[in-house]
Amino acid sequence: VEASIPEPQREAWLKHKTHGFKDKDGFEREVVRHVETTLARSMFNCDESAAYSACSLAFRDRLILEWNRTQQRQTYNDSKRLYYLSLEFLMGRALDNAMLNVGQKDVAKAGLAELGFRIEDVIEQEHDAALGNGGLGRLAACFLDSLASLNYPAWGYGLRYRYGIFKQEIIDGYQVEVPDYWLDFNPWEFPRHDVTVDVQFYGYVHKTTDESGKAVARWEGGETVKAVAYDVPIPGYDTPTTNNLRLWSSKAASGEFDFQKFNSGDYESSVADQQRAETISAVLYPNDNLDRGKELRLKQQYFWVAASLYDIVRRFKKTKRAWREFPDQVAIQLNDTHPTLAIVELQRILIDLEGLEWDEAWNIVTNTFGYTNHTVLPEALEKWSVGLVQHLLPRHLQIIYDINLFFLQSVERAFPDDRDLLRRVSIIEESQPKMVRMAFLAIVGSHKVNGVAELHSDLIKTTIFKDFVAIFGPDKFTNVTNGVTPRRWLHQANPKLSELIASKTGDQEYLKDLSHLNKIELHLKDAAFRKEWAAIKHANKVRLAEHIKTTTGVEVNPSALFDVQVKRIHEYKRQQMNIFGVIHRYLTLKSLSPEERKKYQPRVSIFGGKAAPGYWMAKQIIHLINSVGAVVNNDKDIGDLLKVVFVEDYNVSKAEMIIPASDISEHISTAGTEASGTSNMKFVLNGGLIIGTCDGANIEITREIGENNIFLFGNLAEDVEDLRHSHTYGSHTIDPDLARVFEEIEKGTFGDSKDFAALITAVRDHGDYYLVSDDFHSYIETHALVDEAYKNQEEWITKCITSVARMGFFTSDRCINEYADGIWNIEPLAVEPAS
Numbered sequence: 001v002e003a004s005i006p007e008p009q010r011e012a013w014l015k016h017k018t019h020g021f022k023d024k025d026g027f028e029r030e031v032v033r034h035v036e037t038t039l040a041r042s043m044f045n046c047d048e049s050a051a052y053s054a055c056s057l058a059f060r061d062r063l064i065l066e067w068n069r070t071q072q073r074q075t076y077n078d079s080k081r082l083y084y085l086s087l088e089f090l091m092g093r094a095l096d097n098a099m100l101n102v103g104q105k106d107v108a109k110a111g112l113a114e115l116g117f118r119i120e121d122v123i124e125q126e127h128d129a130a131l132g133n134g135g136l137g138r139l140a141a142c143f144l145d146s147l148a149s150l151n152y153p154a155w156g157y158g159l160r161y162r163y164g165i166f167k168q169e170i171i172d173g174y175q176v177e178v179p180d181y182w183l184d185f186n187p188w189e190f191p192r193h194d195v196t197v198d199v200q201f202y203g204y205v206h207k208t209t210d211e212s213g214k215a216v217a218r219w220e221g222g223e224t225v226k227a228v229a230y231d232v233p234i235p236g237y238d239t240p241t242t243n244n245l246r247l248w249s250s251k252a253a254s255g256e257f258d259f260q261k262f263n264s265g266d267y268e269s270s271v272a273d274q275q276r277a278e279t280i281s282a283v284l285y286p287n288d289n290l291d292r293g294k295e296l297r298l299k300q301q302y303f304w305v306a307a308s309l310y311d312i313v314r315r316f317k318k319t320k321r322a323w324r325e326f327p328d329q330v331a332i333q334l335n336d337t338h339p340t341l342a343i344v345e346l347q348r349i350l351i352d353l354e355g356l357e358w359d360e361a362w363n364i365v366t367n368t369f370g371y372t373n374h375t376v377l378p379e380a381l382e383k384w385s386v387g388l389v390q391h392l393l394p395r396h397l398q399i400i401y402d403i404n405l406f407f408l409q410s411v412e413r414a415f416p417d418d419r420d421l422l423r424r425v426s427i428i429e430e431s432q433p434k435m436v437r438m439a440f441l442a443i444v445g446s447h448k449v450n451g452v453a454e455l456h457s458d459l460i461k462t463t464i465f466k467d468f469v470a471i472f473g474p475d476k477f478t479n480v481t482n483g484v485t486p487r488r489w490l491h492q493a494n495p496k497l498s499e500l501i502a503s504k505t506g507d508q509e510y511l512k513d514l515s516h517l518n519k520i521e522l523h524l525k526d527a528a529f530r531k532e533w534a535a536i537k538h539a540n541k542v543r544l545a546e547h548i549k550t551t552t553g554v555e556v557n558p559s560a561l562f563d564v565q566v567k568r569i570h571e572y573k574r575q576q577m578n579i580f581g582v583i584h585r586y587l588t589l590k591s592l593s594p595e596e597r598k599k600y601q602p603r604v605s606i607f608g609g610k611a612a613p614g615y616w617m618a619k620q621i622i623h624l625i626n627s628v629g630a631v632v633n634n635d636k637d638i639g640d641l642l643k644v645v646f647v648e649d650y651n652v653s654k655a656e657m658i659i660p661a662s663d664i665s666e667h668i669s670t671a672g673t674e675a676s677g678t679s680n681m682k683f684v685l686n687g688g689l690i691i692g693t694c695d696g697a698n699i700e701i702t703r704e705i706g707e708n709n710i711f712l713f714g715n716l717a718e719d720v721e722d723l724r725h726s727h728t729y730g731s732h733t734i735d736p737d738l739a740r741v742f743e744e745i746e747k748g749t750f751g752d753s754k755d756f757a758a759l760i761t762a763v764r765d766h767g768d769y770y771l772v773s774d775d776f777h778s779y780i781e782t783h784a785l786v787d788e789a790y791k792n793q794e795e796w797i798t799k800c801i802t803s804v805a806r807m808g809f810f811t812s813d814r815c816i817n818e819y820a821d822g823i824w825n826i827e828p829l830a831v832e833p834a835s
C-alpha cells in the first residue's frame with residue numbers, strides 16, 4: 001500500500017499503460033525490439049538462440065501483464081487459495097506451452113517465418129526446466145497447468161535448484177551423469193530480491209515463562225540462511241488466469257556475524273559460509289522412490305517449508321482475520337511426505353510465535369493440510385533419525401514428540417490395552433537409532449490422505465496405513481486418480497492429431513473438457529479419417545526414427561512396430577523383464593529359417609530413462625539393454641526384424657517426441673508396486689496401445705477403454721505376497737524360456753557375462769522379489785498377441801481410435817476438480833476474457 005502511486009499521478013500511468021502485442025506485426029516489432037535492445041544484437045548476428053530469447057521475452061511480456069492482473073484479482077477477491085508444496089516441478093519447456101496457452105502460436109509461427117526462422121527450430125533452443133525426477137514431479141507440473149486453466153486461485157511452492165536432474169550420457173553402453181546447469185538464460189523466472197525469509201537451523205530451545213506466567217519455548221542460536229523468492233508465471237489455457245510458482249533460492253544471510261569475520265580479515269571463511277548457504281538449493285536429489293536420509297536433504301526440506309509457510313502466513317495476516325479462519329483461507333497440499341515438516345512448522349508458528357493454545361493451533365493445522373501418498377515401497381517411505389532432527393531442528397523435535405504423545409493418548413483411549421497398536425502407529429519408531437516416520441506424521445497432521453489410483457488407494461488402506469483407517473475411520477482416506485494435461489500431452493506434443501480431433505469434434509473445446517473426445521468414436525468408420533489418423537502416427541514415427549538415427553546411428557524402419565518403455569529405470573518397473581523378452585525374441589528369430597523369419601512382425605524396442613546415480617542394479621539394466629542392442633542391431637540375419645535402441649537423456653521434451661510415435665508402450669511393473677503411472681495415460685491419449693500388468697492406473701484405463709483395447713498380463717497384486725513367500729520357502733523353478741535367455745547371456749553372447757550376473761542371480765538365486773520369472777511366460781505370450789493384432793492394421797487402428805475417444809477421464813482437470821471439491825474446498829474465480 002505504501003508503494004501505491006497517489007491519485008493525481010495515476011493519469012500518467014494510465015496514459016502509458018503497457019499492452020502485449022496484438023497481431024503478427026506487433027509480435028515482430030517486439031521480437032526485433034528485444035533483439036536490438038534487451039539482447040544488444042542486430043539482424044547481422046541473430047542466430048536461433050537469440051531468436052528464441054527474443055521470442056520468449058515477447059511472450060513473457062504478455063504473460064506478466066495477465067499475471068499481475070491475476071494476482072490483484074485474487075488478492076482483491078480474498079477467497080480461499082490452494083498452496084501446492086512440492087520439492088519437484090518437472091516443467092519441461094515453457095515457450096511452446098506459453099504460445100499455445102495464450103493462443104498465439106500461429107501468430108508467432110508466421111512472424112518468425114517473416115523474420116527468417118522456423119518456429120520448430122526456435123522452440124528446440126530452450127533448455128528443459130528439469131526440477132524433478134519423474135512421475136511425481138511431472139504430476140505437479142500438470143496440476144499447475146490445470147489449476148490455472150480452471151481459474152483456481154493457487155500457488156506452487158518449490159526449490160529453485162541450480163542443478164536440475166542430471167543429464168544422461170551413454171558411453172560404451174554405460175550411463176554417465178553430467179550436471180544440468182540450466183540457469184544461464186532463463187527468461188521465465190523473476191527474482192524477487194525484496195521477498196526474502198530468514199530461515200534458522202541448529203541452536204537450542206530455551207524454556208521460560210511469559211509475563212502471565214505461561215510456559216513458552218524460545219528457539220535460539222544456531223545459524224540463519226536467507227531464502228530469496230523467484231517467481232515463475234503459469235499461464236492457463238485459453239484464459240487470462242496466470243498463476244504463480246514461487247521457487248526459493250538460498251543465500252547467506254548477511255548479518256553481524258559475517259561482517260565480524262570479514263572485518264577481522266577472515267575473508268576466506270566468510271566466503272565459505274556464503275557457499276555453504278548456497279549449497280542448500282544447489283542440487284535436486286536424483287533418487288526416485290528411494291529415501292537416503294541425507295542431512296542436506298532434510299535441510300532443503302526445512303528451508304523450503306519454512307520460507308513457504310512464512311510467506312503464506314504473512315499473506316494471511318494482511319487480511320487481519322482471526323486465526324481460526326486460517327483453514328477457510330488456506331489449503332496446503334503435501335506432495336508426498338517431503339514437505340511434512342510444514343505441519344510442525346505451522347504448529348510452531350501458532351503456539352510459539354502467535355501465542356495460541358495447543359489444541360486451537362492443532363485444530364487449525366489439521367484442517368489446513370492434505371497429504372498425497374505416491375508409493376507403498378518401503379524403501380521410499382521417508383524416515384529421519386531422531387538425532388538428526390534434534391540437531392538440526394531442536395524445537396521441531398519437541399513438537400513432534402508432543403504431537404505423538406497427544407495422538408497416542410487418543411489412540412489409547414479408543415483402543416485400551418493394545419500396546420502393540422501404539423508401537424505400530426507411533427510417529428517415533430523405537431528402533432536403533434530411533435526414527436521419525438514422516439508418513440505417519442503427515443497422516444496425523446492432515447484432514448485428508450489420498451492415493452493416486454484406485455488400486456493404490458485401496459492398498460494403502462489395507463497395508464501400510466491399515467491401523468490409521470481403524471483409528472481415524474475410512475473417510476479420512478480417499479482416492480484421486482492421477483491425470484495429465486491434454487494441452488501439453490496432446491495439443492503441444494502431437495499438433496497434427498490434435499488438429500484432426502478438432503476437425504471431428506467440431507472445435508478445440510475438448511482441450512478444456514476432455515470428455516468431448518468421445519465424439520470421435522462416431523467417425524470410427526470414416527475411411528478418410530482413419531487414413532489421416534494412420535498417416536499422422538507414421539509421420540510421428542518418422543520423426544522419432546530421424547532422432548534415433550542422428551543420436552545413436554541406428555537406422556530403424558518407421559513401418560516396424562514401435563515398442564516403447566520410457567520411465568525411470570527401476571527393478572519394480574521391470575525394464576529387465578523387457579530386455580529379457582527382447583533376447584527371447586532374438587533367439588526365436590535366430591532359430592527360424594529365413595523363410596519363416598519373414599513371417600515375423602518387424603519391431604523396434606525403444607528404451608529410455610535415467611538410473612539414480614547410486615542405484616547399481618538399475619545401471620546394470622541400462623548396460624544390458626545397450627549390449628543387446630550392439631549385437632542385435634548388427635546381426636545380418638535379423639535386419640529390420642528387430643532393433644533395440646536406448647534413447648539417451650529421456651526428459652519432458654523427449655517425451656513429447658517419443659510418446660506420439662509409439663505403437664505399443666510397456667507399463668509392466670510387478671502388480672501392486674506402481675502407484676499409478678501417468679505416461680500410460682499419455683501414450684493412450686496419443687493413439688498408442690499398451691501392454692501392462694494389472695497395476696496402478698492401468699486398471700482404470702482398462703475399465704474406460706475396454707479390455708479388448710489393452711494387452712494385460714501377469715499375476716495379480718493379491719497373489720504377490722504368496723508368490724514371494726513360495727520363492728523363499730518353496731522350490732523356486734525358473735520359467736524355461738527365461739532360463740534359455742539366461743543361458744545365452746551367460747555364454748557371453750552380449751559381452752562379458754560377469755557384467756550381467758547380478759541381474760540373473762536376482763531372479764534365480766535371490767528370491768525374484770519382482771516376480772520376473774512368474775510373469776515371463778504370460779509376458780511373452782501377450783507380446784505374441786500384440787504381433788498378431790498389429791498385422792491387422794484396420795483392427796489395430798480401430799482399437800487406437802476407440803481408446804483415444806474414451807480417455808476423457810484421465811485429464812488432470814478432472815483430477816484437480818476432485819481435489820478442489822473433496823479436499824481443498826476451493827472454487828474457481830470467474831474471469832473476463834483476456835484483454
Ligand code: F55
Pocket residue numbers: 133134135136137139287288289290291374375380452482674675676677678696
Ligand atoms: C522422489 C523422491 C523420493 Cl524421496 C521419493 C519418490 C520420488 C519420486 O520421484 N516418486 C515418484 O515419481 N512417484 C511416482 O508418482 C507418480 C505420480 O503420482 C505415480 O504415477 C507413480 O506411480 C509413482 O511412482
